[in-house]
Amino acid sequence: MEKILIKNGRVVDPANYIDGKKDILIEDGKIKKVADFIVEDEDTNVIDADEKVVMPGFIDLHVHLREPGFEYKETIETGSKAAARGGVTSICPMPNTKPVIDSPESVKDLLKRAECSPVHILPIGACTIGQEGKELADIEGMKDAGIVALSEDGKSVMDSALFRKSLKEAARLDLPMFSHCEDKALVEGGVMNKGQKAEELGLPGITNSVEDVIVARDIIMSKEAGNRLHLCHCSTADSVVLVEMAKKQGLPVSAEVCPHHFTMSDDEITEDNGRFKMNPPLRNREDVDALKEGLKTGIMEVISTDHAPHGKEEKDQSMLKAPFGIVGLETSFALGYTELVDKGVLTLSQLVEKMSVNPAKVLGIDKGNLAPGKAADIVIADITKEYKIDSSKFVSKGKNTPFDGKKVKGRVITTIVDGKIVYKY
Numbered sequence: 001m002e003k004i005l006i007k008n009g010r011v012v013d014p015a016n017y018i019d020g021k022k023d024i025l026i027e028d029g030k031i032k033k034v035a036d037f038i039v040e041d042e043d044t045n046v047i048d049a050d051e052k053v054v055m056p057g058f059i060d061l062h063v064h065l066r067e068p069g070f071e072y073k074e075t076i077e078t079g080s081k082a083a084a085r086g087g088v089t090s091i092c093p094m095p096n097t098k099p100v101i102d103s104p105e106s107v108k109d110l111l112k113r114a115e116c117s118p119v120h121i122l123p124i125g126a127c128t129i130g131q132e133g134k135e136l137a138d139i140e141g142m143k144d145a146g147i148v149a150l151s152e153d154g155k156s157v158m159d160s161a162l163f164r165k166s167l168k169e170a171a172r173l174d175l176p177m178f179s180h181c182e183d184k185a186l187v188e189g190g191v192m193n194k195g196q197k198a199e200e201l202g203l204p205g206i207t208n209s210v211e212d213v214i215v216a217r218d219i220i221m222s223k224e225a226g227n228r229l230h231l232c233h234c235s236t237a238d239s240v241v242l243v244e245m246a247k248k249q250g251l252p253v254s255a256e257v258c259p260h261h262f263t264m265s266d267d268e269i270t271e272d273n274g275r276f277k278m279n280p281p282l283r284n285r286e287d288v289d290a291l292k293e294g295l296k297t298g299i300m301e302v303i304s305t306d307h308a309p310h311g312k313e314e315k316d317q318s319m320l321k322a323p324f325g326i327v328g329l330e331t332s333f334a335l336g337y338t339e340l341v342d343k344g345v346l347t348l349s350q351l352v353e354k355m356s357v358n359p360a361k362v363l364g365i366d367k368g369n370l371a372p373g374k375a376a377d378i379v380i381a382d383i384t385k386e387y388k389i390d391s392s393k394f395v396s397k398g399k400n401t402p403f404d405g406k407k408v409k410g411r412v413i414t415t416i417v418d419g420k421i422v423y424k425y
């Protein structure tokens with residue numbers, strides 16, 4: 001296998017308290033050496049990373065790949081290539097495909113399909129059969145087949161007694177539960193955040209309580225069941241309050257924030273168009289500020305995208321009709337760098353913690369770390385030059401983003417997975 005030497009880059013590796021100029025030698029898919037100066041052999045591929053940052057590859061805990069069943073929106077191939085383009089070296093696909101990933105056979109089928117992927121694919125299994133919320137799935141069988149977490153994402157398991165059963169299985173099998181928090185009955189047809197903007201556009205609103213009551217329920221129920229809980233796409237100020245409360249009690253609770261929720265508030269929605277529609281919705285400024293503060297203080301530990309590709313026709317219509325969801329794999333680092341690091345909310349090292357180190361901790365996997373001996377999952381990025389997000393360049397089939405044309409900094413230049421270059425700008 002090719003030897004790679006990454007020279008002169010600013011290595012940002014918070015797991016090893018490193019933020020400074022280093023060379024990294026990669027051999028046999030692993031990190032061989034990290035030092036101030038490494039001399040290359042003749043047969044080494046040297047990557048000049050001068051003025052670039054070198055980080056552990058990002059791990060995205062929340063991605064929708066749409067295969068099987070909705071290949072017109074995305075396939076495993078296009079979604080995983082989008083990940084590579086975004087510097088994301090491991091992705092966790094959610095089970096809301098058709099059929100749903102709810103059995104050992106469907107997990108095995110997914111992993112077989114995933115052989116085409118340039119990045120690691122770590123599947124998530126559904127809590128209930130068909131995500132119908134009626135009957136518990138074969139969780140143990142799915143664990144044996146290779147799932148890394150459980151989630152009913154797309155909805156909550158609204159039957160609390162059934163949810164308790166899945167939490168107990170999660171605890172028994174040591175699988176984290178990834179909760180999509182949404183009280184279905186409270187949605188009442190809402191399509192965007194309830195507030196002045198929704199009124200202006202004449203659209204039905206989604207209140208914060210839709211999320212908050214299930215965040216509270218899931219924390220309380222996980223405390224009783226003894227499972228690890230990871231709260232998906234937190235969007236409200238009170239989610240942050242509740243996560244802080246759980247942490248103060250020492251509960252194994254983690255929470256993620258998606259780039260769109262810390263980048264944009266509902267007052268920035270310019271028109272009634274599906275590209276502004278996702279679940280949970282873009283919230284108000286106070287919520288956005290609370291999420292940023294939560295990221296800064298460390299209450300919110302993970303940034304993941306909830307990459308949710310949809311077809312052009314589906315999305316290019318009123319929010320009343322368009323499906324929920326926006327893409328994120330190819331813009332997450334740029335939005336994180338631009339909105340959080342460049343604006344002084346986080347250091348670059350803290351951003352890497354939230355995109356690489358902490359997601360690995362949530363899963364309990366040995367990644368997000370550039371020490372010698374570790375797998376060489378690495379991203380090299382340029383954080384100096386400003387550019388505009390251009391959705392027509394996305395390799396994802398989904399072009400549905402509200403950030404087209406947005407000026408950002410933070411461009412992924414090279415992505416390496418297990419010592420192999422899988423993307424080059």
Ligand SMILES: NC(=O)N[C@@H](CC(=O)O)C(=O)O
Binds near residue numbers: 277308325326
């Ligand atoms: N986030 C979304 O708006 N949509 C997701 C489902 C989900 O993450 O809940 C999807 O699968 O499209």
Ligand SMILES: [Zn+2]
Binds near residue numbers: 180181
């Ligand atoms: Zn969700």
Ligand SMILES: [Zn+2]
Binds near residue numbers: 153306
């Ligand atoms: Zn999702």
